[in-house]
Amino acid sequence: MxxxxxxxxxxxxxxxxxxxxxxxxxxxxxxxxxxxxxxxxxxxxxxxxxxxxxxxxxxxxxxxxxxxxxxxxxxxxxxxxxxxxxxxxxxxxxxxxxxxxxxxxxxxxxxxxxxxxxxxxxxxxxxxxxxxxxxxxxxxxxxxxxxxxxxxxxxxxxxxxxxxxxxxxxxxxxxxxxxxxxxxxxxxxxxxxxxxxxxxxxxxxxxxxxxxxxxxxxxxxxxxxxxxxxxxxxxxxxxxxxxxxxxxxxxxxxxxxxxxxxxxxxxxxxxxxxxxxTQVVVAPPVPSPLPPAPPAPQPTPVQKVDTPPPPPPVAPAPPAPAPSPVIANVAPAAPAAPAQDPFADDPTIKSLSAKIAANPEDAGALYRRGQVYASKGAYAQAIRDFDDTIRINPKDVEALNNRCWARTVVGELQPALRDCNEALRLRPNFVDALDSRGLVNLKSGAVKNAIADFDAALKINPRLTSSLYGRGLAKQRNGAAQEGALDIANAKAMDPNIVREFEAYGVR
CATH class of the missing domain: 3.40.50.1460 (Rossmann fold)
Incomplete structure (x- = not known):
């Protein structure tokens, strides 16, 4: 929206x-x-x-x-x-x-x-x-x-x-x-x-x-x-x-x-x-969240390459039950759990988590918690909440669009593209999904597709700053330097934070 x-x-x-x-x-x-x-x-x-x-x-x-x-x-x-x-x-x-x-x-x-x-x-x-x-x-x-x-x-x-x-x-x-x-x-x-x-x-x-x-x-x-x-x-x-x-x-x-x-x-x-x-509790970002935005998310192939090496032959099975107390002493894995969610004490997340604990199928609370996580740059948690929202309601176009955007920021571009396409299939001309898909295409190098998506979004809302700035970058990469510079200048005049926002998405 x-x-x-x-x-x-x-x-x-x-x-x-x-x-x-x-x-x-x-x-x-x-x-x-x-x-x-x-x-x-x-x-x-x-x-x-x-x-x-x-x-x-x-x-x-x-x-x-x-x-x-x-x-x-x-x-x-x-x-x-x-x-x-x-x-x-x-x-x-x-x-x-x-x-x-x-x-x-x-x-x-x-x-x-x-x-x-x-x-x-x-x-x-x-x-x-x-x-x-x-x-x-x-x-x-x-x-x-x-x-x-x-x-x-x-x-x-x-x-x-x-x-x-x-x-x-x-x-x-x-x-x-x-x-x-x-x-x-x-x-x-x-x-x-x-x-x-x-x-x-x-x-x-x-x-x-x-x-x-x-x-x-x-x-x-x-x-x-x-x-x-x-x-x-x-x-x-x-x-x-x-x-x-x-x-x-x-x-x-x-x-x-x-x-x-x-x-x-x-x-x-x-x-x-x-x-x-009493409401002076603070946590979420204000001008524009500055998430780390990992640009080139190819960790999974690296993990697949790690699997083939031959550690199995070197690992002899421990014979006697005697070592079990030693293992218990050496591996205190319990303390890792509390650090798993650094935002657990945030008042908004805490309130939404309580609702979800009371009703794990509360799609509204899951979606909102996903939004808050995304606003804090906690994209892994956000994507998990959007996953659950979409599992409960596969036609939730807002959740599909938000998951598309979150996946784009962390570089999961193909799954992100599928989410945006599905959101647009369910709601054609959904301006936010057009804007998000434009970002997917911009990050993946499909600049002509990015320009088409941003154009379509701007026809619906000519003051959509993210589409205007994204189109400017895409035009410059497509060789239209002057047109792109004009879009970028207009977007920056409307929102001085837009450059930092795109940099946080891994786009410069």
Whole structure:
């Protein structure tokens, strides 16, 4: 399955600047903000460094600018929904309502979703179930009578959930927002940003710098932020803005005097994040798993060559029972068992293993555990789980596709090809299987077949980064250097991690 969906160009909004008018005075308490920083996702390899620090810094600034702010850190779904309900309840006709979210975001069915830390996402339907849709939030804020609605999302990160599938993340989708709304994403539509290991994001750093400049409309503030981020990142990160503001609004009025924060804002309520620290368990990979990806898997022939040599004649049968105690003392093989699965204590795997122990024929749990193993680079365990899934249901095209991909990564190319062919026989034009089979053909040197598979996948989803990059490599190997370079450049612009991902698959 894929979360990256074709976005019609007609949905992309341009920034419309209003005529300059005097900044309308607003009473203290007319500005309300909900600031969310989600960093500790159990499915990620490690907590994100930026969101909580960014949320705290922005909270401090918004309070100085007269906002009544509630801040949530590492919030689960219930906590985020309760926080939004409290925000809705404060809004009065003509109020300013601001939402900031930093964490993981996913686009699905042309909508952008903010992901709580406790989301359980295995397929696209789970995004709509556990995620919180930005459009619905803005519509609800609008229905309460807010005059100015501002949404700032620093969520264009490549998230760990797609690592359970063959395809990869593609950032956020354009938003269809009500009139009087200003929306800004930290990166371009359908683009992802690589976290640079900083404690604070470039996006929020530039945003805070511009918010502090008096006598700027909110649109000017965000547009200057976009320019600052673009310059500082050397055009690798270009934020996206959509505006339909009907009136000018400034974070700091033209006289440079900040509005007086309402008394309640001095107490920053953070009621709901309490449960989430229990979910601070981490293990799976975040930007792109870097599995060892053994390139040329021909170990089996080597083992066959080892068998013929003549050790049998040299091995005399031990005659007496006396040596048996010696053998017992010399061969303590028991300790090897615990080290067999280094991921046994991973919370997700542990939970799925418990389900499988209770019901060994639970195909869903086996498939999901296989996905998690694959995301960690434990391909042997993943393939075993996919084997069992397919044994239970030979027509499970998702399991066939995932086993095809896992086998391709470890170099079992002929079995992988059979899996992909079977998945496509059962579901013709299955885009993920076309993409996986393209990788099989690319690794095996059948570059014309690889180009055909990637072409077919890109006709279904033109923003499938792995197919675009794979086609670029295949074209270069087929002699079309310029065409290949263009595909590769476009793929890298959409996903800066794509080169490392293919290198991890043993493809350069």
């Amino acid at each position: 894929t979360f990256r969906l074709l976005l019609p160009l007609g949905l992309m909004f341009s920034v419309a600047f209003s005529a300059v008018v005097s900044w309308p005075a607003r009473a203290a308490g007319d500005r309300f903000a909900l600031v969310i920083g989600n960093a500790k996702y159990p499915d990620a390899e490690a907590p994100l460094k930026e969101p909580v620090n960014d949320a705290r810094d922005l909270t401090d600034e918004l309070k100085r600018d007269g906002f009544s702010v509630e801040t949530l850190e590492n919030a689960g779904g219930d906590a985020m929904r309760r926080g939004l309900d409290r925000l809705y309840g404060k809004i009065k006709p003509g109020s300013v309502a601001l939402l900031f979210f930093s964490g993981y975001g996913i686009q699905s069915s042309r909508q952008s979703y903010m992901i709580p830390v406790d989301a359980q996402i295995w397929q696209e339907a789970d995004v709509r179930r556990d995620g919180i849709g930005l459009e619905q939030v803005l519509q609800e804020i609008n229905s309460r009578g807010a005059g100015v609605k501002i949404a700032l999302l620093d969520a264009s990160r490549r998230n760990p959930y797609e690592r359970r599938f063959r395809t990869a993340s593609a950032g956020l989708a354009p938003v269809i927002a009500p009139s009087g709304t200003l929306v800004m994403y930290s990166a371009a539509l359908s683009a992802v940003v690589t976290d640079g290991g900083r404690d604070r994001s470039l996006f929020v750093q530039e945003l805070l710098k511009e918010i502090r400049v008096p006598d700027l409309t909110a649109e000017e503030t965000l547009n200057r932020t976009r320019v600052g981020v673009t310059r500082a990142s050397r055009s690798e990160q270009v934020p996206w803005i959509s505006s339909s503001l009907a009136e000018d609004f400034s974070f700091v009025p033209g006289n440079g005097v900040r509005p007086t924060p309402p008394a309640e804002s001095s107490v920053a309520p953070a009621p709901a994040p309490a449960p989430t620290p």
